[in-house]
Amino acid sequence: MRLRSILLAVGLLLSLASLAVAQTTVIPQYTVVPVVLDMGLSSSNAMVGQTFTSHCASANCGGFPAGTTFVGQVTSVTRAFRDIPGQISVRFTQAILPDGTPLSIDGTLTSLHANDVTTNPNTGFLAATSSGRSNRNKFIAYGAGAGLLIGALTHGNALIGALIGGAAGYLYGAATAGRAPGNVNVPAGTQFGIVMQQPVNFRYAAGAGPAYYGPYGQYNQYGMGGYNQYGTGGYVIPSGAGPSAIQIYYDGIQPFVTSSGTVMIPFRQTMQQANIPFSVSGHPATIKVYMPDGRQVTQIIGSNVANVNGQNVVLSAPSQMVNGALFEPADFISLVTGRDVNWNSSSGVVILQ
Structure with missing residues (x-):
């Protein structure tokens, strides 16, 4: 009887521990996540798309786990010209949790100035004020020295917003009297806020380790949460290794051609159907592909450089996020699969040979 009681108590404790590990989180609308920019941006060379x-390195990440990476996209760029300052508009479309789980978000830019954020007494998280909720906020240059402000430029050239490291709200014309404005330069390490324009719901198991994606779904470094074709969560050998071609079919998204002529291919579905595992982790967000021959390829999302066992390979185009999906240039897919890549634009099928 005593042994049975002990076993029941242990079972209860394990159940409670399990619940504590995997929790459902609901992040309210207009929550602000304080983040640090991983890579610099400049209106002199930034491109739309x-x-x-x-990433958020703070202890208070608005309900997201510390270390969450946020993927943004440039939506418009204004080069500095005469009395018009350089400007960059951005939108945030994806959060990547520390275990590699991607979440779709609708995030906009805000400063962390007291005029733009406050503390939600119910959650303890930062929340956007009415001015901080604006979806017109952008990175804007001020002064001939191309300083940085987060705000909006009105039709009368009145610049309303918060200087990075300065006070909020002043007239752009008065600040730049007699001097031409410059392009806006946003260096890596710049701190700002992301406003969640819509609520976000997710489940997260703290301490599960980075997520790995095999042909049958997701599993982490401990082999939990999924399985591969051997049922172990270990290394997967592509079934198409050798002369047999692999045909990749895409559901909901399709390859496309950039303006420079590079074919961009959906990464996740390609790797899953080719039976090649990969992981997503780190800051900035980095993918790691485990090649069939035992080599590892790493790439920072948004870069045109891949690293193969310590040696850099320059690609025809950088990887990019489109509507929450990661696309890679065809030469990257060829590199990690060891195969030629052929795309039939009529059928939408990619053939790895």
Whole structure:
């Protein structure tokens, strides 16, 4: 009887521990996540559609786990011209949890100035004020020295917003009297806020380790949460190794061709159907592909450089996030699969030979 009681108590404790590990989190609308930019941006060379990452290293990440990476996309760029300052508009479309789980988000830019954020007494998280909720906020240059402000430029050239490291709200024309404005330069390490324009719901198991994606779904470094074709969560050998071609079919998303002629291919579905595992982790967000021959390929999301066992390989185009999906240039897919890549634009099928 005593042994049975002990076993029941142990079972209860294990159940409670399990619940504590995997919890459902609901992040309210207009929650602000303080983040740090991972890579610099400049209106002198930024391109619409360019992706970049930032991460939250704070103890208070608005309900997201510390270390979450946020993927942003440049939505418009204004080069400095005459009395018009350089400007960059951005939107945040994805959060990547520390275990590699991707979440779709609708995030906008805000400063962390007291005019733009406050503390939600119910959650303890930062929340956007009415001015901080604006979806018109952008990175804007001020002064001939191309300083940095987060805010909006009105039709009358009145610049309303918060200087990074300065006070909020002043007239752009008065600050730049007699001097031409410059391009805005946002260096890596810049701190700002991301406003969640919509609530976010997710489950997260703290301490599960980075997520690995095999052909049958997701599993982490301890082999939990999924399985591969051997049922172990270990290394997966591509079934198409050798002369047999692998045909990749895409559901919901399709390859596309960039303006420079590079074919961009959906990464996740390609790797899963080719039976090649990969992981997503780190700051900035980095993918790691485990090649069939035992080599490892790493790449920072948004970069055009891949690293193969310590040696850099320059690709035809950088990887990019499009509507929450990661696309890689065809030469990257060829590199990690060891095969030629052929895309039939009529059928949408990619053939790895």
